[in-house]
Amino acid sequence: MTAHDDSIWDPAAKWGLHPMVAVRPEAFGALVYHYDTRRLSFLKDPRLASVVNELDEGESVNQVLDRAGLSLADRQAFNRALEMLSQTQMIVRR
């Protein structure tokens, strides 16, 4: 048994973009493309795109979300959105 399941969403942990994922900024937010799975995701808020790009900087997801200055409702939505991205391997645990 592993100490933890890498696929379970845990915003207290450090996560980052999968190495085979490219993010392209757009006016509405960003396009995210996974070269292995050939999946394409739309991030429909520029603030979410910023959060995704900041994930690699060594902090936990919670810390990145804290700094984003979001309302409680937005923070919950962003957390759930990141979980959805983890489910398609767009972001992975560090």
Place this chain on the structure above:
Amino acid sequence: MAPESTAPRLIDHFERGLQAPICLTWELTYGCNLSCVHCLSSSGRRDPRELTTDEAKAVIDEMNRLQVFYVNIGGGEPTIRPDFWELVEYAVAQGIGVKFSTNGLQMTAAHAQRIKESGYIDVQISLDGATPEINDPIRGQGTFDGAIRAMETLQAAGVAGFKISVVVTRTNVGQLDAFKAIADRYDAQLRLTRLRPSGRGAEVWNELHLTSTDQRDLYAWLLAHGEEVLTGDSFFHLSALGQSLPGLNLCGAGRVVCLIDPVGDVYACPFTIHESFKAGSVREAGGFTQVWRSSDLFLELREPQSAGICTKCSEFDACRGGCMAAKFFTGLPLDGPDPECVMGHGEALLASIDHTQTPRTDVDHSRGSSRRMLPLSVVSRACDESPVAGKAMAL
């Protein structure tokens, strides 16, 4: 943005324009070793003004700067260009995925091996009949066998998940299960796409486009197969029949997709190779980037489109007025129903059209006689559209 507010739909975001196309189709050559009767690009002869290898690499450099994720390469038959693999490698080396469409006739084990080794190269084999009897009258004698050989070569090299791309016609719509069986046998993914009256497709449209019964059968079959069968969102007009099919369900031309043709001209999509839908040229000073971001045509396409008489229809939200190319090349107004509108509004309007005046493109690289007629025996279903009476039937 407060999450409780009604957010714009995805398609509303596109109306503000994308930095780059999501799906870019690039036809490398008008040359082809086949003469399929429905060829959307009227291919056959190479054009002496084709982009040179250096010009093509400059286009790839631009795609890199634009952060295009992948490019759909086709033609004609792209592999007949001597620099085909050189260009593929050049794109892949810059992290751009290449998905190329081929008739597979020249697929070698070495090519299959190269595709296998690269995580960035995907291939699509064209097939328009699940048997030679249905396929070959459309694509040419021996082409069914040639396509199957390519699939066997790919399978032998361990390439799984390649695509088999079928243009659905009146003559093959009864073979959908058989197509799926071929895809399953070769561990491939089936892709069904819509016939448009584009290129040589205009000449065979009346005989080959789906009847309303065919469309309902196809729709039911697509729903039953969910996301295991791809469609390139080309049947979004059928969404008016009920539940929407997977995909964006809208015309992507000039909005999320466009075409770069073999001489560097940029069109709204591969089905609109016509002066009216030409946005510019990659050979202009600003290159592809300027055409994509600033051309009059694309800016106009990105404005909300008038639904015209379709606004009165309860199904407009599902079908979005259908396919621009299908309307244009059947002589219908763009702000009105698709010729294959499932509510029958297109058929009604077509009756009043002067068919001698329908637009034809002058971009035609067909070899010799472009008109290859179907033998009557192949047309197996009763035709409830305009009869072929009066047309000479000859192979």
Place this chain on the structure above:
Amino acid sequence: MHNTEHSSAPLDEPEVEQELATANLLVEDVSIDGMCGVY
């Protein structure tokens, strides 16, 4: 009140629906073959 463990205790239904609805406003997946204009 909110359970921080991964979905082991149910949240109030309307809250979960709201969360999912708003998250869907933020992230949308589309098949790369799901746009018209490619052959």
